[in-house]
Amino acid sequence: MTNVGRIAVVAAGLAVAACQAGAAEKTVGYKSWSSSEIPRAEGVLRVMAIVAHPDDADFRMGCLAVKLSRMGVRVRFVSVCNGNMGHQTMMPPELAARRKREAEEAGRKYGIERYDVLDNADCSLMPDYERRVQLVKLIREFQPDFIVTHRTCDYHADHRAVGQLVQDAGYLLGVPHWVPDAPVQRKRPVILFATDSFTQPRTLRPDVMVDAEPFLEQWCEGVNCHVSQIYEWLPWDSGYQSELAAAKASKEGRNAYIIRHWAARKARDAKRFAENWKAKYPDTPVPGHIEVFEVSEYGRKPSADDLARFAGLVK
Numbered sequence: 082m083t084n085v086g087r088i089a090v091v092a093a094g095l096a097v098a099a100c101q102a103g104a105a106e107k108t109v110g111y112k113s114w115s116s117s118e119i120p121r122a123e124g125v126l127r128v129m130a131i132v133a134h135p136d137d138a139d140f141r142m143g144c145l146a147v148k149l150s151r152m153g154v155r156v157r158f159v160s161v162c163n164g165n166m167g168h169q170t171m172m173p174p175e176l177a178a179r180r181k182r183e184a185e186e187a188g189r190k191y192g193i194e195r196y197d198v199l200d201n202a203d204c205s206l207m208p209d210y211e212r213r214v215q216l217v218k219l220i221r222e223f224q225p226d227f228i229v230t231h232r233t234c235d236y237h238a239d240h241r242a243v244g245q246l247v248q249d250a251g252y253l254l255g256v257p258h259w260v261p262d263a264p265v266q267r268k269r270p271v272i273l274f275a276t277d278s279f280t281q282p283r284t285l286r287p288d289v290m291v292d293a294e295p296f297l298e299q300w301c302e303g304v305n306c307h308v309s310q311i312y313e314w315l316p317w318d319s320g321y322q323s324e325l326a327a328a329k330a331s332k333e334g335r336n337a338y339i340i341r342h343w344a345a346r347k348a349r350d351a352k353r354f355a356e357n358w359k360a361k362y363p364d365t366p367v368p369g370h371i372e373v374f375e376v377s378e379y380g381r382k383p384s385a386d387d388l389a390r391f392a393g394l395v396k
């Protein structure tokens with residue numbers, strides 16, 4: 082096909098799609114796409130975690146997700162990889178299907194509206210064009226106010242790739258002629274980094290701190306759904322399989338095990354950011370477990386009120 086032929090086909094496709102969308106204007110071509118923006122119902126907050134694996138959001142913002150869901154906020158988790166490498170014996174296709182089921186069940190325990198697991202293989206993710214388009218379409222479809230993701234300084238290549246992809250998407254979401262079959266997002270989301278312990282080039286700077294303690298019990302119920310991870314793969318990978326018998330014996334034993342191992346980063350953050358907490362909330366004692374987030378410069382610049390809404394401090 083010649084270039085002229087291709088342009089004609091593209092223009093015809095756009096015109097048909099514009100009619101299907103019920104656009105009042107007759108303009109054929111790119112201009113008509115301004116009418117396809119999704120009308121946003123203001124007032125209902127939308128929060129989206131876009132992370133690498135089907136447990137990353139759970140460990141990093143599970144308590145905030147419980148809190149916000151209880152308040153009526155629309156919360157979605159997206160795992161960009163399918164988790165198919167996270168096991169010592171189970172084969173990848175079987176594991177991917179199992180982890181999708183585990184993630185969806187965990188999502189129901191937290192009360193979030195969806196837990197999506199995309200079908201990209203673990204340990205192979207690249208911040209490439211195809212993945213960029215995939216994520217931009219997904220984000221535009223939901224039109225979130227806030228996106229939580231990884232920083233790009235992280236031990237895991239999949240985490241770094243997702244952090245890169247989300248930050249790349251931050252600007253592209255609002256470019257109407259780029260991926261024109263997905264309506265643009267006019268109000269760009271605030272992008273926040275979930276916690277990590279890396280110090281190069283610098284330690285995470287907590288712009289938002291959330292008391293996780295009131296939500297830990299419900300959070301444990303969700304984390305407990307990731308059986309392939311917390312009872313099989315991660316104990317094998319980290320060498321503490323001997324604790325599992327006690328963990329499985331009772332709900333109390335199970336929750337104690339989950340909090341000891343999987344809430345450890347929340348306890349660690351409460352200690353390392355204690356001075357930040359005291360400065361921000363001088364009248365509230367530092368909780369034993371907190372979840373922290375840093376604002377990325379590549380999303381919308383949030384106001385203090387935006388951050389209070391994200392933290393579930395105001396409706």
Ligand SMILES: [Zn+2]
Pocket residue numbers: 133134137237240
């Ligand atoms: Zn991960």
